[in-house]
Each structure stands twice: as C-alpha cells, then as structure tokens.
Amino acid sequence: MGDRALGLRRGGASTSLRYRDVIPLGGMEQVEQVEVDQAPPGYHDDKDAVLKRLRRIEGQVRGLQRLVQEDKYCIDVLTQVAATTKSLQAVAMQLLEKHLDHCVREAMVAGGEVARDKVTEASQAIERLLRT
Amino acid sequence: MGDRALGLRRGGASTSLRYRDVIPLGGMEQVEQVEVDQAPPGYHDDKDAVLKRLRRIEGQVRGLQRLVQEDKYCIDVLTQVAATTKSLQAVAMQLLEKHLDHCVREAMVAGGEVARDKVTEASQAIERLLRT
Amino acid sequence: MGDRALGLRRGGASTSLRYRDVIPLGGMEQVEQVEVDQAPPGYHDDKDAVLKRLRRIEGQVRGLQRLVQEDKYCIDVLTQVAATTKSLQAVAMQLLEKHLDHCVREAMVAGGEVARDKVTEASQAIERLLRT
Amino acid sequence: MGDRALGLRRGGASTSLRYRDVIPLGGMEQVEQVEVDQAPPGYHDDKDAVLKRLRRIEGQVRGLQRLVQEDKYCIDVLTQVAATTKSLQAVAMQLLEKHLDHCVREAMVAGGEVARDKVTEASQAIERLLRT
Numbered sequence: 001m002g003d004r005a006l007g008l009r010r011g012g013a014s015t016s017l018r019y020r021d022v023i024p025l026g027g028m029e030q031v032e033q034v035e036v037d038q039a040p041p042g043y044h045d046d047k048d049a050v051l052k053r054l055r056r057i058e059g060q061v062r063g064l065q066r067l068v069q070e071d072k073y074c075i076d077v078l079t080q081v082a083a084t085t086k087s088l089q090a091v092a093m094q095l096l097e098k099h100l101d102h103c104v105r106e107a108m109v110a111g112g113e114v115a116r117d118k119v120t121e122a123s124q125a126i127e128r129l130l131r132t
Numbered sequence: 133m134g135d136r137a138l139g140l141r142r143g144g145a146s147t148s149l150r151y152r153d154v155i156p157l158g159g160m161e162q163v164e165q166v167e168v169d170q171a172p173p174g175y176h177d178d179k180d181a182v183l184k185r186l187r188r189i190e191g192q193v194r195g196l197q198r199l200v201q202e203d204k205y206c207i208d209v210l211t212q213v214a215a216t217t218k219s220l221q222a223v224a225m226q227l228l229e230k231h232l233d234h235c236v237r238e239a240m241v242a243g244g245e246v247a248r249d250k251v252t253e254a255s256q257a258i259e260r261l262l263r264t
Numbered sequence: 265m266g267d268r269a270l271g272l273r274r275g276g277a278s279t280s281l282r283y284r285d286v287i288p289l290g291g292m293e294q295v296e297q298v299e300v301d302q303a304p305p306g307y308h309d310d311k312d313a314v315l316k317r318l319r320r321i322e323g324q325v326r327g328l329q330r331l332v333q334e335d336k337y338c339i340d341v342l343t344q345v346a347a348t349t350k351s352l353q354a355v356a357m358q359l360l361e362k363h364l365d366h367c368v369r370e371a372m373v374a375g376g377e378v379a380r381d382k383v384t385e386a387s388q389a390i391e392r393l394l395r396t
Numbered sequence: 397m398g399d400r401a402l403g404l405r406r407g408g409a410s411t412s413l414r415y416r417d418v419i420p421l422g423g424m425e426q427v428e429q430v431e432v433d434q435a436p437p438g439y440h441d442d443k444d445a446v447l448k449r450l451r452r453i454e455g456q457v458r459g460l461q462r463l464v465q466e467d468k469y470c471i472d473v474l475t476q477v478a479a480t481t482k483s484l485q486a487v488a489m490q491l492l493e494k495h496l497d498h499c500v501r502e503a504m505v506a507g508g509e510v511a512r513d514k515v516t517e518a519s520q521a522i523e524r525l526l527r528t
Contacts, residue, residue: 042206050200058193064223065186074174074231078257081224085217085264089526091196092213097519099206100500105511108504115501123493125210126522130485131395132217221394229387232368237379240372247369255361258390262353263527306470314464322457328487329450338438338495342521345488349481349528355460356477363470389474396481 042102043095053091060084092129096122174234175227185223192216224261228254306366307359317355324348356393360386438498439491449487456480488525492518 043050061084067077099122107118175182193216199209231254239250307314325348331341363386371382439446457480463473495518503514 041203041209043200043209044203047200047203051197054193054197054200058190058197061186061190061193065183065190068175068179068182068186071173071176071179074227074235075253075257077173077175078224078227078231079260081220081227082257082260082264085220085224085261088213088217088220089264092210092217093519093523093526095206095210095213096522097515099210100496100518101512101515103206104496104500105504105515108501109507111505116497119493119497119501121207122496123489125207125214126492127489128211128214129217130489130525132214132221225387225391225394228390229383232364232386233380233383236364236368237372237383240369241375243373248365251361251365251369254364255357258360259357262357262393305467305473307464307473308467311464311467315461318457318461318464322454322461325450325454325457329447329454332439332443332446332450335437335440335443338491338499339517339521341437341439342488342491342495343524345484345491346521346524346528349484349488349525352477352481352484353528356474356481359470359474359477363474367470385471389471389478392475392478393481396478396485 042098042100042104044098044102046094046098050091050094053087053094057084057087057091060087089129096126096129099125174230174232176234178226178230182223182226185219185226189216189219189223192219221261228258228261231257306362306364308362308366310358310362314355314358317351317358321348321351321355324351353393360390360393363389438494438496440494440498442490442494446487446490449483449490453480453483453487456483485525492522492525495521 060080064077064080064084067080104118104122108115192212196209196212196216199212236250236254240247324344328341328344328348331344368382368386372379456476460473460476460480463476500514500518504511
C-alpha cells in the first residue's frame with residue numbers, strides 16, 4: 001500500500017466496512033481511516049461495463065413483465081428467466097474476479113489476519129452464488 | 133375457463149404459440165385461430181402475483197445499479213446479486229409448477245404424441261434452469 | 265388406470281408410498297393394495313442405463329480420491345468435481361423426465377387430488393435440484 | 397520465476413503441474429524440478445478430511461445404485477441425488493477456499509503476471525462450478 005495505492009484511493013468514494021475491523025483498539029490517525037474508508041471497490045475500473053450489464057438486465061426483467069402481461073407461453077417466459085439469470089451470473093463472475101484481483105490481493109499483500117478474513121469472506125460469497 | 137376454452141379443448145388439445153406451426157398452409161377458420169392464440173398460459177391465475185414478483189426483481193436490479201454507482205463494496209454487491217438470482221429462480225419455480233399443473237396436465241389428459249412432446253419440452257426448460 | 269396399467273404393475277416390484285395416501289379410510293381390497301405398492305418406478309425401462317451412469321459416477325468419485333491422494337493441483341481436482349456434479353445432474357434429469365412421463369402422467373390421467381399432489385411433489389424435487 | 401520465487405518454494409510452498417509449462421526447453425536442474433513437482437497442493441493440511449468426505453460421497457453414490465436396483469420411487473432417488481450433489485459442492489468449496497488461502501495467496505505475494513494468472517484460473521474454476 002504505497003503512494004500509488006493512496007493516490008488511487010483518494011480518487012475513490014466507497015466504503016469498505018471490513019477494513020474498519022482491523023483498526024487497532026488504540027485507534028489510528030483520522031487521515032488514514034478516511035483513506036481506508038474511501039478505498040474504491042475492486043470493480044472500479046469496470047464500473048461502466050458493470051452498470052451497462054445491469055441496465056441490460058433491467059431491460060430483460062422488463063421484457064419478462066411484457067411477456068407475462070401478454071400471456072405468452074410458460075416455456076417462452078421460462079427461457080427468458082434462464083437467460084436473465086445467466087446474465088446476472090456473468091455480472092457476479094465479473095465482480096468476483098475483480099474482487100479477487102484487487103481487494104483480496106491487497107489484503108494478501110498486507111498479510112496476516114486481514115488476508116485470512118478476506119479469503120473466508122470471498123468463499124462465503126462464492127457459496128451464496130453456488131446455492132442459487 | 134368458459135365455453136371458449138372448452139371449445140378449444142374439444143378441438144383436441146392444448147395451446148401455446150408453438151401450435152401455430154402446425155396450422156396448415158391453407159389456414160384454418162379464423163375463429164379457431166383466435167381461440168388457439170388466446171388460450172391462457174399455465175400461470176394465468178397467478179398472473180398478478182408473477183407480475184408483482186417481476187416488478188420487485190426490477191427494483192432489485194435497479195438497487196444493484198445504485199450500489200455500483202455509489203462504489204459499494206464488491207461483497208455487498210455480490211450478496212444482492214445472489215438475492216436477485218434467488219428471486220428469479222422463485223419466479224421460475226412458480227411458472228414451472230403452473231405449467232405442469234395446467235399445460236402439461238392438459239396434454240397428458242389428451243394423451244399421445246402431444247403429451248410426450250410436452251414432457252420433453254418441460255424437461256429441456258428445467259435443464260436450462262439447472263444449468264444457470 | 266385401466267387393465268393395461270394394472271397389468272403393468274403386476275410385472276413390477278417397486279413401492280410407491282405416495283399412493284397409499286389415497287387409499288380410502290375404509291380401506292381397499294388387499295389385492296389392489298399390493299398392485300399399487302408394486303408399481304414400477306418411472307425409470308423402470310431405463311434402469312440399466314441409470315445404473316450404468318451411477319457406476320461411472322462412482323468411478324469418477326474414486327478418481328477424485330486418487331487425485332487428492334496423489335496431491336494433485338487444486339484446480340485439477342476442482343475441474344473433476346465439476347465434471348462429477350455434471351454427471352449427477354444428467355442422472356437427475358433422466359430420472360425427472362421419466363418421472364414426469366410415467367408417474368406424473370398416470371396421476372394426471374387419474375386426475376383429482378392425486379394429480380395435484382404429484383405436481384407439488386415434482387416441483388419440490390426440482391427446487392431441491394435447483395438449490396444445489 | 398526468479399530467485400525469489402524459488403526461495404518461496406523452498407520454504408514449503410505450493411505450485412502445480414502448470415508450472416511445468418514454464419520450464420525452459422533446455423530443462424532445469426533436477427533438484428528444482430523435483431521441488432516443483434512435489435510442492436503440496438493448497439488442501440494439503442485438509443487432505444484427510446477431504447478424502448474422508450470423498451469416501452462418504454462414494455458411499456452415497458453406491459447408495460443411489462442400491463435405490464435404483466431396488467426400484468425405489470423416483471422422487472426418493474432424486475432427493476438422494478440432490479444430497480450427493482450438495483456433498484460434492486461442499487468438497488468443492490473446501491478445496492476452493494484452501495486454494496485461495498494458499499496457492500493464490502502465494503502467487504499474490506510473489507506478484508506480477510503469476511498473480512494475475514492465478515486469479516483468472518481460479519475465476520474459471522468458480523465459473524465451472526457455477527454452471528453445474
């Protein structure tokens with residue numbers, strides 16, 4: 001977490017509540033906490049692409065409503081539900097890969113407890129995706 | 133399901149857009165075509181409930197866009213993606229159950245080739261859902 | 265459930281506990297109860313093919329043990345786990361299609377409460393598969 | 397794969413067959429090749445637990461064969477197929493978590509191209525699991 005990382009964070013705006021957990025009991029300098037809280041998410045560089053995908057998925061869901069509104073055949077609606085689910089999973093995979101490549105990687109380079117916690121957290125997220 | 137629907141059934145069968153494919157090139161009486169086209173889908177009685185679910189899913193997808201727009205933490209976005217996928221699967225299950233209970237049932241009571249085709253069609257739809 | 269169905273059952277050997285639920289409180293002739301209990305499962309005609317698939321899956325699971333025993337690379341083991349899961353889902357699909365085509369179809373032709381119960385039961389089975 | 401990477405491995409670490417692909421055509425010292433080949437996988441510390449789970453899964457698959465052999469009801473077989481699939485996914489999750497915590501972590505600490513490749517490889521493995 002050198003200058004580059006700090007510069008990167010200054011440009012960001014998101015909150016990573018998780019990082020707060022590793023703030024020592026004695027506290028830490030305010031300036032650093034703010035930097036940590038504003039760390040950009042792993043998908044920062046793909047943000048536009050992710051938003052574009054999500055807007056397309058919104059369109060798919062509205063398309064589903066139209067199919068149902070027009071009493072379309074069950075199987076045709078189900079085919080579109082499967083396609084929409086597939087699109088959601090593609091977004092999940094993109095977010096997950098970026099999360100591993102940025103958030104998890106940073107934690108691993110930092111090492112220690114944080115790294116271990118990030119692996120547990122990522123594994124639980126993967127398990128939630130697997131169960132759907 | 134009044135007289136019109138019964139008239140349809142007397143004609144030997146079930147419904148769906150697919151059946152348009154077997155309308156002879158020379159066409160068929162307009163009245164019958166209309167009946168076929170207007171046969172209600174299996175989810176007919178649940179239409180409002182299905183639409184309500186789909187509108188809630190649309191809200192979930194817009195919520196996802198907001199999370200990404202506000203640079204929320206990857207894992208939090210992923211958790212909401214999993215929740216949205218779960219909602220879509222619940223709609224799929226509702227549509228599938230209604231399809232079995234109405235369209236497939238009608239075909240099975242009619243019997244013969246149509247019944248077999250409906251089972252194949254439903255199985256393929258289930259397989260598409262399983263693969264997502 | 266005419267003569268053919270009864271004849272079919274006589275040749276069979278399986279137990280369908282479900283059908284017992286529709287035996288009237290006053291009971292029914294012993295001979296018929298036996299027939300019902302011995303109804304063959306939906307996969308009866310595919311039994312050998314299903315068993316062959318399951319034996320191949322057993323081989324895949326033993327192959328997985330060998331990979332782990334020999335300290336093979338995690339990703340290689342995971343690839344084989346995914347392949348084994350895929351094989352299990354293919355068996356599930358075969359069983360499900362046969363179940364719809366025989367057990368559910370019979371119940372639907374019989375009609376009434378039984379048909380409705382079979383749909384609910386099949387839907388719950390599909391949901392269990394979807395959740396894995 | 398410079399000196400640092402080698403030093404890392406000597407310290408007891410992981411790797412995999414994949415690294416063989418980067419062995420120069422001219423070969424490399426035997427001692428080094430042996431080290432690479434014998435690097436323990438990420439699940440090394442859980443090996444007994446993983447093997448135990450896989451043996452239990454083998455038992456589940458044999459139980460499935462017994463159910464089919466005895467003509468048990470389709471839905472009962474399907475329930476056991478779903479349970480077996482669930483057990484396989486639990487093994488997959490254990491392997492994946494260990495892989496992230498060891499192999500991916502080491503690659504990330506090493507940094508550079510190797511780290512990026514490990515993320516891509518892990519993401520593809522997760523995607524294969526999601527698709528089943």
